[in-house]
Amino acid sequence: MNCIRQFLAKHAKCKPVHGSVPEPYYRAQTRALLPNINSTLTLDDVEYKGLNGRVQEFSINRESDKLVLAVEFRNLYTASDRTHFTVYRRAREPITTVDFLKVLYKSMTITIVIPDLKSLKLEQAETFSYVDDGAPRITIGPNAFNSPDPTVRRAAAEFYPSLPIGVREAYLTEGSFIIITFIQKTLCDFGLNVL
Known part of the structure; x- marks a missing residue:
């Protein structure tokens, strides 16, 4: 970890940190x-x-001028007492219900590829999430998808069977927040405000 901190500090405009992500960690809002x-x-x-992951890979590709960092997160938990479940309907307004949502993933590996080794630019990085746990534990409140509308009932019926696909879809964007938070709290603070 110290070698990674030193490399980041030398090749980026960031300040080395030796802490951890606070547990629990809060965010005003996210969308899946x-x-x-x-x-x-x-x-x-x-x-x-569970945002304090374990580095699985750290490599420097001088040919492509990129740094690769992969971090495994175990027992990654996300919860909100106020989750808006919005179902979109053809040629009509969407329907939104509100209830709680809790998700626990046993394991997820997030890989970040940061360009420009001479001046690493975290804000230009690409992130890829590999959900090792295709069947996370999900608990949703009784009012989620609670509507007589047939489109909403169909979405509710497809929610659990399509869960492995939904998890991958959701973490296309959520993965960036998680790994950038990990980097800035445990390795090197780039000063990015990740919303």
């Missing part, structure tokens, strides 16, 4: 896109646990 069931989940006052 679930195009497979034409829905989004918008979580307010989100609580996270």
Whole structure:
């Protein structure tokens, strides 16, 4: 970890840190896109646990001028008492219900590729999430997807069977927040305000 800190500090405009991500960690809001069931989940006052991952890979590719960092997160927990379950309907307004959502992933590996080795630019990085746990434990409140509308009932019926796809879809964007938070709290603070 110290070698990674030193490399980042030398090749980026960041300040080395020797801490950890606070547990629990809070975020005002996040959104999970679930195009497979034409829905989004918008979580307010989100609580996270398990953001202190373990570095699996750290490599420097001088030919492509990129740094690769992969971090495994175990028992990654996300929860919100106020989650907006929005289902989109053809040629009509979407329907939104609100209830709680809790998700626990046993294991997830997030890889970040940062360009420009001479002056690493975290804000230009690409992130890829590999959800090792295809069946996370999910608990949702009884009012989630609670509507007589047939489109909403269909989305609710498809939610659990399509869960492995939905998890991958959601973490296309959520992975960036998680790994950048990990980097800035445990390795080197780039001064980015990740919302």
